[in-house]
Amino acid sequence: MNEMTNSHILVHEFTYLEPRTVDEAVALLHEHGDRAKLLAGGTDLLVQLKIERIKPDVVIAIHKLPGLKGIVRADGETRIGALTTIRAIRENRCIGEDYPALADACRAFSTTQVQVMGTVGGNLCNGSPASDSAPPLIAFGAELELTGPAGVRRVPAEDFFTGPGQTVLGRDELLTSIILPAPRPGAGSAFLKMSRVAADIAKANAAVALMREGDRIVDCRLAYGSVAPTPMRAKKAESLLTGQLFTPELVARAAQTAADEITPIDDVRSTAWYRRQVVDAMTQDGLNQAWARADDTAYSVPVLSGVEGLPTPDAGEEARYPQSTIRNPQSAIPIPHSDIIDEPATGATVTLRPDEKRRITLMVNGVQQTLWVAANDLLLNVLREDMELTGARYGCGIGECGACTVQLNGKPTLACLVLAVAADGGEVVTVEGLQAPDGTLDPLQEAFLDHAAYQCGFCTPGMLMTAKTLLTEVAQPTDDDVRDYLKGNLCRCTGYASIIRAVLSAAERHV
Ligand code: FES
Numbered sequence: 001m002n003e004m005t006n007s008h009i010l011v012h013e014f015t016y017l018e019p020r021t022v023d024e025a026v027a028l029l030h031e032h033g034d035r036a037k038l039l040a041g042g043t044d045l046l047v048q049l050k051i052e053r054i055k056p057d058v059v060i061a062i063h064k065l066p067g068l069k070g071i072v073r074a075d076g077e078t079r080i081g082a083l084t085t086i087r088a089i090r091e092n093r094c095i096g097e098d099y100p101a102l103a104d105a106c107r108a109f110s111t112t113q114v115q116v117m118g119t120v121g122g123n124l125c126n127g128s129p130a131s132d133s134a135p136p137l138i139a140f141g142a143e144l145e146l147t148g149p150a151g152v153r154r155v156p157a158e159d160f161f162t163g164p165g166q167t168v169l170g171r172d173e174l175l176t177s178i179i180l181p182a183p184r185p186g187a188g189s190a191f192l193k194m195s196r197v198a199a200d201i202a203k204a205n206a207a208v209a210l211m212r213e214g215d216r217i218v219d220c221r222l223a224y225g226s227v228a229p230t231p232m233r234a235k236k237a238e239s240l241l242t243g244q245l246f247t248p249e250l251v252a253r254a255a256q257t258a259a260d261e262i263t264p265i266d267d268v269r270s271t272a273w274y275r276r277q278v279v280d281a282m283t284q285d286g287l288n289q290a291w292a293r294a295d296d297t298a299y300s301v302p303v304l305s306g307v308e309g310l311p312t313p314d315a316g317e318e319a320r321y322p323q324s325t326i327r328n329p330q331s332a333i334p335i336p337h338s339d340i341i342d343e344p345a346t347g348a349t350v351t352l353r354p355d356e357k358r359r360i361t362l363m364v365n366g367v368q369q370t371l372w373v374a375a376n377d378l379l380l381n382v383l384r385e386d387m388e389l390t391g392a393r394y395g396c397g398i399g400e401c402g403a404c405t406v407q408l409n410g411k412p413t414l415a416c417l418v419l420a421v422a423a424d425g426g427e428v429v430t431v432e433g434l435q436a437p438d439g440t441l442d443p444l445q446e447a448f449l450d451h452a453a454y455q456c457g458f459c460t461p462g463m464l465m466t467a468k469t470l471l472t473e474v475a476q477p478t479d480d481d482v483r484d485y486l487k488g489n490l491c492r493c494t495g496y497a498s499i500i501r502a503v504l505s506a507a508e509r510h511v
């Protein structure tokens with residue numbers, strides 16, 4: 001079947017279940033097993049459903065489960081809820097300061113809309129060898145908390161992946177949290193990615209997490225994506241580096257060793273040969289960047305054996321990173337972020353069978369709307385066909401062009417990848433909602449007119465809605481800010497220079 005044939009609608013029918021608690025979700029997984037798929041951010045599952053690569057009987061939507069969003073530090077560890085969005089991690093100050101490679105990876109992750117919608121748990125559970133979040137988590141020695149009928153178990157991130165699209169997750173288990181070990185003294189980290197275009201998945205990516213004492217590299221982890229059947233560590237290169245003076249020659253030797261350790265393939269995105277070259281270069285750049293970021297005076301681990309202050313190369317992880325030397329030893333400090341939603345669960349599991357419709361309410365452009373929707377109705381269809389708000393466009397239908405972008409609960413969202421029933425209770429703004437009731441255009445729309453930032457106009461509503469959100473979040477964006485924020489909105493005719501000029505001009509008018 002042509003993958004694009006049905007991308008504008010969701011043909012496949014399923015029963016939609018929306019549990020209210022983690023226990024309910026686990027029970028539903030246990031009951032439906034392989035017949036069910038979990039829906040979190042939807043940026044991958046909805047695409048798979050549309051192109052009919054998967055045909056589950058049941059979709060279990062977990063996006064409203066309480067307690068799984070947000071980032072909290074307790075007893076030195078940093079706990080990231082599995083439903084925390086990539087954007088929330090990218091913008092979290094403590095992640096940026098203590099785990100910069102993870103913040104870098106989230107910055108390099110796909111488009112703004114996918115960062116806003118996609119969750120870190122979803123990215124990991126896809127089991128993609130090209131995951132951007134996996135290498136930094138592996139490099140930091142993170143653990144994943146899996147919740148199932150038998151309780152909770154922890155799995156090291158590096159042991160989570162078992163093959164392309166495969167993980168150790170049981171059929172009735174849920175990834176609930178990611179736990180990062182305490183920030184380490186003398187630590188530095190970096191993440192690099194090579195892709196065909198900015199929003200594409202990686203040809204190869206690399207994460208480096210090291211510990212520095214003076215001129216010596218005390219410990220190091222190197223992790224890579226898109227160069228093997230699973231995200232992987234380069235342990236031979238790590239051994240080469242550990243305990244050595246940090247020199248350009250050592251860095252070059254380690255990079256070559258890492259390039260030899262990976263097992264890349266030729267595919268549509270790159271060749272195995274090129275991936276080895278890229279890994280060599282990224283390892284050198286990543287090591288130098290992580291080294292420069294490391295605080296060479298912070299390391300104060302007592303003598304363990306051998307050289308003063310240095311653990312032996314075969315010392316265990318516990319010995320290398322004693323908890324007493326954590327840099328920020330606060331306990332149970334919630335890290336403020338607007339993405340933290342931990343409301344108590346209410347009501348019963350929502351059930352919507354294929355032959356039923358359910359009443360939902362949406363606030364659309366400031367007006368409360370009541371709609372009857374089927375389980376597989378998309379928000380884009382409901383807006384365009386039921387409400388005749390045709391500003392949001394059908395473009396690719398699979399999350400790649402940004403033409404369908406609307407604001408959902410204040411965030412730029414791809415309406416082609418949202419189930420209408422999952423948006424129940426939400427607030428939607430479409431391009432029709434930008435202008436005032438008397439028809440006065442929004443200053444951003446005026447700026448697009450003034451700068452001729454459109455030709456056919458097909459992409460323009462999506463551009464406007466994404467840019468409007470940027471200007472809400474950043475009053476005076478730079479040229480780079482605009483380019484980065486709009487990278488998920490494609491224009492086939494105008495080109496981007498006039499669009500960027502229009503957005504910057506609107507910012508100057510204090511939109
Ligand atoms: S139509 Fe939604 S991203 Fe292209």
Ligand code: FES
Binds near residue numbers: 457493494
């Ligand atoms: S103006 Fe035609 S696609 Fe952008």
